[in-house]
Amino acid sequence: MPNAEIAQKRKVFISAGEASGDFLGARLMMQLKAANPMLELVGVGGAQMQAEGLDSLFPMEELSLMGFLEVLPHLFAIKRRLDQTIKFIHESKPDVIITIDSPGFHFALIKRLKKKYGADMSAKCIHYVAPAVWAWRQKRAKKISHLYDHILTLFPFEPPYFEKYGLKATFVGHPLVEINHFTSNTNVFRKQHAIPEGVPLLCVLPGSRRGELNKLMPIFEETIGLLSHRVNRLHVVIPTLPKFHQELAALTRRWPASTVVTSTQEEKVGAFRSSQAALAASGTIALELALARVPMVIAYRINTLTAWLVKRLIKIPFVCLVNILLKKRSIPEILQENCKPGRLAEVVSYLLEDTTARQRQIDDLSKIDELLASTGKMPSVCAADVIATYLKK
Secondary structure (H helix, E strand, O other), X not given: OOOOOOOOOOEEEEEEOOHHHHHHHHHHHHHHHHHOOOOEEEEEOOHHHHHOOOOEOOOHHHHOOOOHHHHHHHHHHHHHHHHHHHHHHHHHOOOEEEEEOOHHHHHHHHHHHHHHHHHHOOOEEEEEOOOOOOOEOOOHHHHHHOOOOXXXXXXXXXXXXXXXXXXXXXXXXXXXXXXXXXXXXHHHHHHHOOOOOOOOEEEEEOOOOHHHHHHHHHHHHHHHHHHHHHOOOOEEEEEOOHHHHHHHHHHHHHOOOEEEEEOOHHHHHHHHHHOOEEEEEOOOHHHHHHHOOOOEEEEEOOOXXXXXXXXXXXXXXXXXXXXXXXXXXXXXXXXXXXXXXHHHHHHXXXXXXXXXXXXXXXXXXXXXXXXXXXXXXXXXHHHHHHHHHHHOO
16 A cells, blocks of 8 residues: 555645546556545546546546647647646645646646746646657657656656656556456357357457547458458457447447447456457557457558658657567557558458467567566556655655
8 A cells, every 4th residue: 555644634636638547547546545535636537537536627538639630620628728727726726736648738737837826836746657758859858857846657768768857757667567457258258249259359449539530440440341351250349438339339330240349447358358369559558458468460540740740750660569668579560551451451360360470479468567567566556655755745
């Protein structure tokens, strides 16, 4: 349990901007409350943080945007939410401000907050999930060092990038290691969804943002059409967020392969356990699949101009987090102009049909656990321990 000496009647503002941050926030809230049940938690979060007792200032989904051009039409709405959040923080006077991922919104929030109320601000600012300065725009680390008192990182190689500019940085580990990815019974999941034993099951994960779904679902639909002719008796499962469940269920009724859509954490674990392979959008989901030992193909397509800008700035050879951690191309990455149904169907069918190729990936994926763990403690406990030191001051 985190340090139990946190002073009572303390207040924490905590904010997440998308589904992955909501998950981190909920786990962190759980540990902070375990240390001090009197702690008041306010801020912005999704369903999981709200389940931990957060009354979100506004719907978190308004911040779940991707890419430069995708954000442009929403600039006015984002500015309005920034102003609302700044006003709320100033009036509520938290002891600690925790921002989780979503750097576009959160860094602007802290910058404007300090500019407007810097002289009156006593709250310590902590950011959870370091931006990928190791991949592109390393000079961002210097700018971030002027905004925050501490940064909590998910990967072991990240702290030095921030410490060189005097910002305290702690590798706490990745919260996904806290999930038991092997609890579900394969037979039970298949039986519940009328998926016969022995037939190939492909897990399809088109992303957790509206922009990702709009870009990838049409491509994935065509891919499944091609795969249904290549892979005998192919079945598909799509774990998604509750807000997309009905939409995807309706959309996939016309798919040629028998398709099941699920939207609970328990069923996602069951889907992973039951699938021979996965076709997934690039992102944190690759780590979830890795920890569940599901061989995968990573696909992604963003706006052409956004992609052009990213390509000019990026400094690493891989996009998939699994490949970055392993320092080699273990997972196929099918990106941008290559992200077409024909190419995806070719690579996915190979993975579904070649046992040796799947096992080769599984062997690599088994190394991910130890790369994501910090100490003997759970990552959310490590994160809460760091925050506890600021609540005692």
